[in-house]
Amino acid sequence: MTTxxxxxxxxxxxxxxGGLVASVLFLRARPEVDDxxxxxxxxxxxxxxx
Amino acid sequence: MAPHHDAAAPQRExxxxxxxxxxxxxxxxxxxxxxxxxxxxxxxxxxxxxxIPYLVALLTAGIPILFLxxxxxxxxxxxxxxxxxxxxxxxxxxxxxxxxxxxxxxxxYAAVIAWSLxxxxxxxxxxxxxxxxxxxxxxxxxxGDPEISTTLVSGVAVPLVxxxxxxxxxxxxxxxxxxxxxNIIFIPLLVLAFVGLVVRALTLPGATDGLNALFTPDxxxxxxxxxxxxxxxxIFFSLSIAFGIMVTYASYQRRRANMTSSGLVVAFANSSFxxxxxxxxxxxxxxxxxxxxxxxDQLEGLSGPILSFVTFPAVISEMPGGNLxxxxxxxxxxxxxxxxxxSILLGVAASVQEKFGLTHRTAAVAVCVVxxxxxxxxxxxxxxxxxxxxxxxxxNNIGIVVSAIVMTVLIVWVFxxxxxxxxxxxxxxxxxxxxxxxxxIGGLAPVVLTTMLVQRVRTLATEGYEGYPGxxxxxxxxxxxxxxxxxxxxxxxxxxxxxxDADFRAWPELEEEQR
Numbered sequence: 001m002t003t004x005x006x007x008x009x010x011x012x013x014x015x016x017x018g019g020l021v022a023s024v025l026f027l028r029a030r031p032e033v034d035d036x037x038x039x040x041x042x043x044x045x046x047x048x049x050x
Numbered sequence: 051m052a053p054h055h056d057a058a059a060p061q062r063e064x065x066x067x068x069x070x071x072x073x074x075x076x077x078x079x080x081x082x083x084x085x086x087x088x089x090x091x092x093x094x095x096x097x098x099x100x101x102i103p104y105l106v107a108l109l110t111a112g113i114p115i116l117f118l119x120x121x122x123x124x125x126x127x128x129x130x131x132x133x134x135x136x137x138x139x140x141x142x143x144x145x146x147x148x149x150x151x152x153x154x155x156x157x158x159y160a161a162v163i164a165w166s167l168x169x170x171x172x173x174x175x176x177x178x179x180x181x182x183x184x185x186x187x188x189x190x191x192x193x194g195d196p197e198i199s200t201t202l203v204s205g206v207a208v209p210l211v212x213x214x215x216x217x218x219x220x221x222x223x224x225x226x227x228x229x230x231x232x233n234i235i236f237i238p239l240l241v242l243a244f245v246g247l248v249v250r251a252l253t254l255p256g257a258t259d260g261l262n263a264l265f266t267p268d269x270x271x272x273x274x275x276x277x278x279x280x281x282x283x284x285i286f287f288s289l290s291i292a293f294g295i296m297v298t299y300a301s302y303q304r305r306r307a308n309m310t311s312s313g314l315v316v317a318f319a320n321s322s323f324x325x326x327x328x329x330x331x332x333x334x335x336x337x338x339x340x341x342x343x344x345x346x347d348q349l350e351g352l353s354g355p356i357l358s359f360v361t362f363p364a365v366i367s368e369m370p371g372g373n374l375x376x377x378x379x380x381x382x383x384x385x386x387x388x389x390x391x392x393s394i395l396l397g398v399a400a401s402v403q404e405k406f407g408l409t410h411r412t413a414a415v416a417v418c419v420v421x422x423x424x425x426x427x428x429x430x431x432x433x434x435x436x437x438x439x440x441x442x443x444x445x446n447n448i449g450i451v452v453s454a455i456v457m458t459v460l461i462v463w464v465f466x467x468x469x470x471x472x473x474x475x476x477x478x479x480x481x482x483x484x485x486x487x488x489x490x491i492g493g494l495a496p497v498v499l500t501t502m503l504v505q506r507v508r509t510l511a512t513e514g515y516e517g518y519p520g521x522x523x524x525x526x527x528x529x530x531x532x533x534x535x536x537x538x539x540x541x542x543x544x545x546x547x548x549x550x551d552a553d554f555r556a557w558p559e560l561e562e563e564q565r
Contacts, residue, residue: 001258005265008098012265012325015105020322023314030480031068032308038477040306041557042061 062127063225063410064304070230071303072312072319077233077389078299079290079320080240082162082358085386088284088324089331090353093264093346095280096271103272103281104321111498112285113317114490115454117483118461119291120309121471123300124478125556129400130294131541133301136554138465144456146538148294149401151449154530155293156394156421158438160217161429163391164209165190165359166383173366173376182363183356187435194432196522207430213388214422220392221399221414225302229396233389240385243378244326250375251333260336263346264328279505282498287446289320290390292454298397305557310479331357338365358383395421405541407549436518437526443515444527447506449534455499462492473562 001009065071092100126133131145168190172178178185187193192203220228251257271277290296300309332346338361339346351361362379366372395417403413428437462468468488475483515523556563 001262002266004267005098005262008101008267009261009265009329012098012101015101016318016321016325020315020318023311023318026481027068027308027311027315030308030311032306033478033480035306038306038558040304042064042305 062302064302065230066226068307068312070226070234071299071307072315073233073237074229074389074393075296075299075312075316076319076323077237078295078393079288079316079390080237080323080386081288081290081390082159082383082387083288084320084324085327085331085383086354086357088288089264089328090357091280091284092328093332093352095277096268096274097263098265098267099269099271100277100281103278104284107278107281107285108317108321110490111282111495112289112291113313114487115286115291115458115495116289116296116313116317117310117475117487118458118471118491119296120300120313121475122461123297124303124307124309125471125474127301127554128404129298129301129397131401132404132550133297135550136556137467138460141460141465143538143542144453144460145294145297145401146541147456147534148292148297148453149398150534150537150541151293151445151453152295152394153398153417153421154441154445154449154534156391156398157425158429158441159387159391159394160213160422160425161206161210161434161438162355163213163384163387164206164429165355166380166387167209167213168205169359169363170377170380170384172363173380174373176363176367176373176376178363178367180367182367183351183360185363186359191435192432193435196436196518197433199431199433201432203430203432203434206434207426210426210430211422213391214418214425216388217391217395218415218418218422221395221418222411224410224414225396229392232392236385236389240382240389241323243382243385244323244330247375247378247382248326248330248333251330251337254333254337254369256336256338256340257333258336259339260332260334260346261329263336264332279498279502283502286454286499286502287450288324289317290393292457293450294397294401295393298400299393301400306478308479308481310475310481310483314481334362334365337369341365341368404549405544405546407547436522440515440518440523440526441530443510444530445534448503448510448531451499451503451506452531455496455503458491458495458499462488468492470560470562473560474556474558477558477560 065074092104095103122133122137126136128136129145130148131142134141134145190205192201194201220232222228223231286292303309335346335349335352339349349361351357363376366376366379369375398421399410399414399417402408402417403410406413408416428434461471468491472483472487510523510527514520515527
């Protein structure tokens with residue numbers, strides 16, 4: 001393969017697959033907003049909401 | 051009025067986990083277009099240099115519109131018509147436009163999955179022989195003239211019936227037991243299959259010639275506006291945005307679910323699969339060129355159905371162990387197509403269910419039966435390929451693009467609900483959407499999409515399409531759009547009779563919603 005093709009292939013893989021890895025890691029690090037701030041009306045036990 | 055939640059109202063079915071939602075959304079986005087459209091478009095639009103407009107389009111249009119779909123469905127908790135209605139009453143018509151369009155697309159998408167299923171079987175004995183083009187067109191599809199034919203082609207009819215039966219079962223089983231379960235199995239399987247194909251393709255002689263052709267950058271292409279339009283089109287069609295599917299999927303997500311961060315995973319996963327497919331397809335084409343003692347730029351049929359059903363069978367025949375490669379390739383097409391068609395039809399079934407107050411199962415069966423009858427009637431005859439080609443051209447390039455323009459303009463400029471939707475996303479998600487989002491969905495997206503639309507309408511109006519007769523394009527092309535528009539209007543005018551749940555209150559309550 002030519003140098004420029006190899007280079008662009010590596011850049012494409014790094015950016016796009018790297019973007020996937022980064023977005024998965026970001027989601028795992030902060031899976032949800034703070035529970036106490038925002039109780040889920042469907043998930044909470046029966047009672048008065050908001 | 052005090053906000054209240056009606057305890058008697060049945061709770062909406064939800065994905066059991068964020069992983070379930072993400073896999074289903076990836077399954078919907080990753081379809082046949084990723085495999086047979088992206089590689090050809092990238093090759094023709096600057097090779098390696100295409101990466102730049104592609105990424106720009108992903109970040110400035112793909113992800114922003116995906117977020118918009120998510121916000122509407124997640125906040126207003128319905129399939130497209132109900133969600134838009136709850137956002138602003140007249141917008142229900144937009145929802146139905148998207149849903150009728152989905153219905154039309156499902157009618158022909160099923161046929162392509164059926165072809166892939168047939169070819170999966172053919173791979174075992176390389177039944178397509180030497181002349182793969184003649185086999186596909188004359189022997190398998192038995193393509194006739196552009197007309198309305200009633201001659202049944204049983205080779206297509208049988209797999210088509212099988213596809214529809216499977217779709218019906220999955221949709222009827224519902225979101226958790228049907229759609230989610232299929233995706234949890236099919237998506238990892240699809241990735242595994244494609245990684246296997248890529249590894250095999252890379253070991254073929256000539257593979258590097260293919261990769262050279264795909265990745266060598268032609269920087270001059272970046273000055274061509276056509277290349278940028280191609281990038282925005284590819285992102286737009288590949289992500290399955292702006293025609294109601296993602297609205298429906300998001301409406302089944304838990305109330306407090308991280309929408310934007312999941313959306314980033316879905317968008318990058320979709321593009322990741324495209325890159326993988328590009329490498330696999332072009333490594334294989336490099337091998338084909340080597341076998342035929344020619345170069346990639348001399349090859350024909352590098353994208354679309356012809357790539358899959360004519361070019362690939364030819365390569366498979368020349369490859370040692372081609373049977374296995376062929377079976378895995380067509381199996382992957384079936385998996386990719388199936389997870390997309392169930393997302394398209396779930397939206398239709400859910401819309402009908404909500405509007406007419408049916409049970410989920412009744413709506414699912416009714417929608418799938420009607421859709422399958424039209425699909426089998428239209429596409430298992432000798433005029434199937436031409437009808438499919440024409441309807442697809444108009445449904446995608448006119449229908450979905452119009453839907454996206456209307457959607458962004460209505461939300462940002464007419465009903466001005468974009469601030470509410472942004473606040474909603476930011477309340478439930480950990481990836482914050484900035485104010486630049488308004489500029490992207492309200493400015494850039496409609497401008498780029500309108501450019502795409504104008505160009506396409508001009509070409510179709512002056513040059514026609516594929517040399518098919520004018521009356522045929524009028525009926526199957528423009529006629530499709532007319533049917534969708536009229537259908538949307540009729541379905542909007544039918545009364546809900548209270549089934550739209552007038553005291554619905556969007557959650558969480560937001561300051562922005564003082565209208």
